[in-house]
Amino acid sequence: MRDVAVVAFAQSASAQEGDRNEVEVLMPVVTEVRDQVGVTTADLDFVCSGSTDYQAGVPFSFVMTLDAIGPWPPIRESHVDMDGAWALYEAWVKIQMGAADTALVYAYGKSSPGDIRRVLSRQLDPYVTAPLWPDPDALAALQARCLLDADMATEADFASVAARSLAAAEANPHAVVAGARSVEDLLDEAYLASPLRRHDCPPVTDGAAAVILAAGDRARDLCERPAWITGIDHRIDPHQLGMRDLTAAPSVRVAAERAGVADGPVDVAELHTPYSHQELIVRRELGLADGTEVNPSGGALVANAVMAAGLVRIGEVAERISSGRAGRGVAHATSGPCLQQNLVCVLEGDRGR
Amino acid sequence: MTDDTSLRAPLVIEYPFTRTTGPVVGAFLTALREGFVVGTRASDGRVLVPPAEFDPVTNTPLTEVVEVGSEGVITSWTWVTEPVPAPQRPAGEEPPWDPSVDAQPFDRPFAWVLVRLDGADTSLLTVADVEDPAQLHTGLRVRIRWRAEREGSIRDIEAVEPVVSGEDLP
Incomplete structure (x- = not known):
């Protein structure tokens, strides 16, 4: 395996971008991430992005967004209709294959122009689930109820996370x-979708994130303290909600095992858990010790740019390693209803530095 | 920025795919049209409702279709005070969608529920028609209320209702 590291990270997020379109949201973020390591698009071997047409409301929306990076002269690029964390996975594979030494990964999404609750209902089973238009808050609430019924958590536990x-x-x-x-103050609030309250659910967010990956010596040239990806894996559970034990996330557990989460101490973990109770599930499946600092950024409960929020988790951990605030960390990204699909990434600074 | 001279055009996002449902999902939807529910038997003997076309553990195709009951128990529920509305169009414009099927089943506070039907080992997502969340709890025994005119859709199940005289399982 080649040594691959995150060498730069930038992000933006707001409750509503208003007049700025996706290119205008993305451009300053891409510029910032390139400037951090002093490269231009021409210096990057590969570009991979994550976004969804369902959010943008137009087909092949990612093609238009390429304007933000300047795809002339022609570049080698790819796109996933997934969170940017999965775009990072594709770029990591590309580098592992020896087809690139550097890559720009970016992701973006504006949730405010439409109704993200209706948009996300379109990702569900088209025959037996999507025709009911269930919204993500309600589905997450069904999962939260399962935790309460199994005596695995209380509403106060949810509020503590929030x-x-x-x-x-x-x-x-x-x-x-x-x-x-x-x-106590949070528990006094009314239910949004019982047993979840407003603060247990993510805020509507518009935003973007960008990461630069580099291999081996190239990473050391670009960054004083690269955040090396020592393990990365993604897994998926069945899409039928009623077929799963919603109190568990086996795909997190398997991805964590394969990414080697338990191979060393975890100083910091950024978990993509848009609902407060989901943090409890993911912590347990990752096997995090009590000493691990979880979501020092506030996590997806305080900014959840759909399609970018998973990549943000990787960037947040990498930034803490590169700045010397953490030695080893875990980033998690999720997709689908009730933690259906999960990616786990272990990052580590150079040992002894 | 808009003013009175701005040109306007409706933006309607549609994904008008037509799908063939196949022998498993097709059997499920056909049964709904006839007013009963079927699932598939998994490799480990469990009955999956709604049916799965492939085994969730072994990935083998599942072909044995099994009828289950129209009553069952709630395995999870949530009370939603503000249903997600269908988008509104400007006054005078006809929406290009049918609010009776292109939106959540109720436009008043209601409950989403997971229901494990009698004879099934997994749960079906649907809605419960009750007045108040106090009427709901996990384990509550419920019965499907069928839509009068059915067309082979999951929405042929109008809702589930508490079984008044039935046994209330813990």
């Missing part, structure tokens, strides 16, 4: 909701 995330968000300039509140 309270910690909202407090952490105060230090995150990209958070779209923030502000420390007590668990």
Whole structure:
């Protein structure tokens, strides 16, 4: 296996971008990530993006967004209709194959122009689920109820996750909701989809993220302290909700095993858990110790740019390693209803530095 | 920015695919039209409702279609105070969708439920028609209320209702 590292990361997020289109949202982020390591598009061997036409509302929307990186002279690029974390996986495979030494990965999505709850219902089984138009908040609530019924968590546990995330968000300039509140205060709020309340669910977010990957010596040339990807894996559980034990996420567990989460101490974990109760499930499946700092950014409960939020998790962990604040960390990305599909990425700084 | 002279055109996102449902999903939808429910038997003997075309563990094709009951128990539920509405069009414009099927089943507070029908080992997502969340709990025994005119759609199941005289399982 080749040594591949995250050497740069940039992001933007807001509750509503208003007049800025996707290219205009993305362009400053791509410019920032290239400037961090002093490269141009011509210096990058491969470009891979993650977004979805269902959110943009037009077919092949990612082709238009290529304007943000300048695809002339011709570049080698690819796209996944998935969160940018999976675009990063494709770029990592490309580098492993020896077809590239560097790659730009980006992802973006604007949720505010439409109704993201209706949009996300289109990802469900087209015969027995999507015709009912169930929204992600309701489906997540069914999962949360299963945890309560199994005595695996309480509503106060959910609120504790939200309270910690909202407090952490105060230090995150990209958070779209923030502000420390007590668990008791949060529990006084009305249900949105019982047993979940507004703060247990992600905020509507428009945003973008970009990462640069580099292999071996190229990574060391570009970055003083690269965040090496020592393991990465993604797995999926059955799409039929009622077929799964919703209190568990076997795909997280398998991906964590294959990515080697347990092979060393985990200083920091950024988990893509858009619903508060999902953090409890993913923590358990990853086998994180109590000492691990979880979602110091506030996580997806405070900014959840659909299609970019998973890539943001990888960037947040990488940034903490590159800045010397963490030695080894785990990033997690999810897709589909109720943690159906999951990616786990282990990142580590150079040992002894 | 818009003003009175701006040109306007409707943007309607459609994915007008037509699919052939095949022997498993087709059997399920055909049964719904006739007013009963079927699933498939998995490799480990479990009855999956809604049916799966392939075994979730072994990936082998599943072909044995099994009829199950129209009553069952709630395995999870959520009470939604604000249903997600169908998008509104400007006054005077006819929406190009049918709000009776292109939106959530109710436009008033209602419950989503997972229901394990009698004879099934997995749960079906549907809605419960009750007035108040206090009427719901996990384990509640419910019965399918069928739509009068059925067409082979999951929406042939209008809702589930509590079984008044039935046994309430823990």
